[in-house]
Amino acid sequence: MTSLEIQFKRINTKLSSTWRFGWQIIWRILDWRLFIAPMITYGIYRYWLHTAESGRYPKFILPHPDTVWLRFQEMYADGSLLLHLKVTLRESLSGLLIASVIALVLGYVIARIRILNYILIPYLIFLQAIPVVAIAPIIIIWVGPDIKSKIVIAALITWFPLMVSTIVGIRNVSPQLREMMRANVANPLQVFWHLELPSAMPEILGGFKIAVTLSVIGAAVGEFISSREGLGYLIVVGRSISDPASVFLGVIILTAISLTLYIIVAVIELFLLRWKRAGS
Amino acid sequence: MTSLEIQFKRINTKLSSTWRFGWQIIWRILDWRLFIAPMITYGIYRYWLHTAESGRYPKFILPHPDTVWLRFQEMYADGSLLLHLKVTLRESLSGLLIASVIALVLGYVIARIRILNYILIPYLIFLQAIPVVAIAPIIIIWVGPDIKSKIVIAALITWFPLMVSTIVGIRNVSPQLREMMRANVANPLQVFWHLELPSAMPEILGGFKIAVTLSVIGAAVGEFISSREGLGYLIVVGRSISDPASVFLGVIILTAISLTLYIIVAVIELFLLRWKRAGS
Amino acid sequence: MSQFVLAVENVSHTYTTTDGQVVKALHEVTLCLSPKTFTCLVGASGSGKTTLLRIMAGLIRPKSGQVLLNGKPLRQPQRRISLVFQRDTLLPWRTVRQNVALPLQLAGVDRKKRFMQADQLLDLMGLSEFANAFPTELSGGMIQRVNIARGLITQPDILLLDEPFGALDALTREQLWRELLLIWGRTHATVLMVTHDIREAIFLSQRVMVMSTRPGHIVKEVEVPFDYPRHFDLLTDPIFIQKEAQVREAILADRLSSSRLG
């Protein structure tokens, strides 16, 4: 712990508990280590610039950063970028939401009711193992070719890791603590809420770290298959019209979305798992 | 515990420790609950048969089970099925192997060295967030269009969930037990081997449950893009020439591979986590 | 407040370990906790005391025999029965106050009220300063006191304590004896306490039961004739010392009959 942090903790003591945690999180977010990544990114940018200007690779393989930046400004100005972003974001978040509900419920019941493990797992793996491309037509017939099909694809790609993480988390709950809850006559909902959920939180949040990135990929994959908007569409069209600037832009923004969602989960984790940092 | 199990345990006592665990596992594998899934599967088969014979869907959407069975026999007889299976299996297992090494090493160092979390995660998410389709060309230019490109794609799809699971597992290691190991002058390798690995095993095995299914999907996706063999190729060709029997066969065998790999992980889990069942 | 009788009838229990060994933990144990009594249970390590308490709390079903609460078989944990665990069973993500308030929260008591009661008990345990600390920030003895506070907060009719004072220094322990007797006097709960300290057992209880080594069963009951409130002078009272010797002898006799300790 740095001396600054200790000093900060002193200030903390004067604040109310809720505020304190609020501050602590902001403090952790403003950690100097967070500036390492931007600096490395800048280094990578310089390298990109240098390589692009050296002419080592043709423009259509490695576009000049300025070209991408120009394309960004252009698409930002005419609002199309925002539109693509919104569509993809909506698809992936909706997919994530559906996947989360399904995965958490399934994960919980499978972890708790042993026999379901034997009954359900084969079919769930079947669902997981089918390549999306192979069932895309069926999805389109069922839910229609519009945004719904992409949401379904995003959810399909997302749910499994979250479910497995939930199972691991719930199974990891200490039997001693379970017994303690039972001795205190907790009903199943209370056991879930006061014991299982907080205890499985590290695993579930890990599952969400995987899930958020997958939901974005899922949305993009859905857009690859069929669409007329969204970042996946931007990439597909960019590739088909030999416009690497669009492809780069699409990939960069996709990454930015994934990273943002990941960071959101990481911040939630910082808050929910603060007890893990206690006493060390 | 059934009376049969208790009786079995009595028999157990007379066997040596290793054998005992061996028997225990075989016993658990032969659990009657394992027969539930085949029975349900049979039910699903009947439903499929019924729907296919009703003529509700055209043949190229829902083929008759017999057609698929015939296609299976045909392809089994001429050895092509085995070839496709081998290729896909080789791709996914190689991808899984590469991904495992990378994910476990990365996951471990990120969990242990806090600052790497800040430095590496953004780039790792970038790697994870790029849609495979967008970098497939680069992969093909780099490693060539043959089996290597599919292995790389399988590894790319697989590594992230395994890494996140490893991070969660290693971070979950009890600080008290860490201190105990330190007090006993364990070197880092010993801490890893005797504390961190067994303690993180539930999470890592969960990660592998995700990874094995993803590696199979990854191989198939690689084959979708370009290939001449493998189950993904079988599916793509089936779709292109409107031959649903091949598609169904491909999907069923892909699922079978995933399920087999998953079960292998589950059996390993049964063995490695047997201590978790103690005392309850 | 109505009166509760908890009776254990011919209870036997065995565990089967992973390596197939069958451990006989309890053998035909019979005992009855009359209302408003204070009983102590002493016995060798591993003799089945914790197992008996878990059975009496309705946490595990005995392999044979039964537990009766007011004549009705006890099938599951009851809110009127409170068990203070021997091992650390605090929720690590809850602060001390939240941990102590847990049973009230589960019973649906509102936040303000349950925190008030928790704070009172924490004060009693000398832990007011640590109300907002997490369990990992406490010393061994402090954890045990939080454990006790959590067991007391519901003001149970039947209180089962599993070595509550094991990790406490002599003085804290004696102070908590007093507090426990005060609480007991006020609420007249039925108390069964497992302890390893024979003096503690005699000082606190009306009856000391001695349990034999594996398989555990009650080999001796010693009545303690002193009135409440009791004072520390008692510890040097000849009758006290005689009772102490009695209990000691009972344990020793049992130990001698089995070849080795444990």
Added chain:
Amino acid sequence: MSQFVLAVENVSHTYTTTDGQVVKALHEVTLCLSPKTFTCLVGASGSGKTTLLRIMAGLIRPKSGQVLLNGKPLRQPQRRISLVFQRDTLLPWRTVRQNVALPLQLAGVDRKKRFMQADQLLDLMGLSEFANAFPTELSGGMIQRVNIARGLITQPDILLLDEPFGALDALTREQLWRELLLIWGRTHATVLMVTHDIREAIFLSQRVMVMSTRPGHIVKEVEVPFDYPRHFDLLTDPIFIQKEAQVREAILADRLSSSRLG
């Protein structure tokens, strides 16, 4: 066997809890463990005994002051120093035997040899039957005995024990006292033992140190003049009783100077 002196000089330590509170655990503690001595440390719950032991084992660096091993600053845990933890720190995936053998395994002793030694110690602790059990299948007192066995197996030159007998019944405890003194007599290790039982402290040690409540510091040292081997008759020896009263008084005095317990 060479001789080791472990000296604590002016050690202070504070913890900062998550809610920003600064807990003064130790305040300028100075003590010296001469070779082949047996010292006991008593003190109120939460007074910093465990913290001191962790510092002496090289597990945490004190905020100020230093620990010297043979005059050289102690920077990290040493194999010749063994610490028996207060809390349950057994590895749940290892059987009892494997847990006890762990320190030898870490030191590179081969399987056969370490298991033989582990089995010997388990026999001493009365746990032979449970060598293949997992920790979750043990009772509280059994876990503690496994803990002790693990601490003894390396035959350390300096042995730090943190309330090793807390969860044990009187008889097992007394039996283990004897075993501990025998082992100590055989190896002449330097022992520092934290305990809450004043009689235990006096019976076992040559010197009892009393620690005050937070911030912990040594308020009194009581020399115990008895020779070894000691017999249980000692417990009724007038000098013994006098020493007991002395220690008791020291704790009490400290307690009175602070307003409330804890």
Added chain:
Amino acid sequence: TAHNVQAQDDELTKVTLFLSYIPSVQFAPIYVAIERGYFAENGIEVEIEYNFDEANGVDRLAINDLQFGIISGEQVILARSAEKPLVYVMAWYQNFPVGVVVPADSDIETPEDLKGKMVSLPGFQGASYIGLRALLGSAELTERDLQLVPIGFSAPEVMCERQVDAATVYIANEPLTISQCYDVRVIPVSEYATLVSNGLVTNEETLESNPELVAGMVDALLRGIADTIEDPDAAFEIALPYADLPEDQIETQYQVLLNSVELWRADVLGWTSEEAWEATQQILLETELLREPLDDLSAAYTYEFLPKLPEEVVEEE
């Protein structure tokens, strides 16, 4: 001759031919050319790479990682606008292979009838999109006059479930699949517009450094196409081992080959017209896939390696 070919083996130039589809009877001419030794006669040994990702082929042609591929005409224009030095040297299909399929009982008979209808297409790029736009353009319709639904390659399923009124498809095979559900009618783009269909594409570097190789490729492929048109049955026999079809698909695929033959058929093979190139570029501009016309559209293709057109032959004489 087999012995001959063997002896010449090390003199043969190895060439990878990029095809953005799976092994199929639709590539019968290539297999015919291989099996009948047309490539070998020209000193070429062909290895085929099947890859679904056409853009991948375009990029690799551009950096000379590949020398030859069968690529859509509009891809060549788009590639050149991105300064990728691709050159179209020979038409593969004479007739644009895309069309709109409708149920036989549908009231849609001409492109005009598509107005207000729900029409599916794979996506808003690629040959199908260009073809559909050309079709609509011929009826002076814009995208706003009808409802376009992107569905990827799910046209058969979507049509059979009658979720759209019409579907934009590759006319050689997809209508056959849909006809398993009900009778269909096809409105081919080629009847209403002349566009550049896919063809053999190489890059400028290969053209410059090794024109004989290009000539050899074109020659062999054209002979393969001619043979196939002439004797589809024989071509099918040759293609079968390549396509590796399951028994029950052979009949359908034979029909696919016959349909393809109609797309290949021409008086003189391999030619494209300047008008077709202009029209294709025009459509690309209209769809905004292309931002501005190429400086020199004629550089995108060359007739250099093609057999003479009848009128040219006459002129020369």
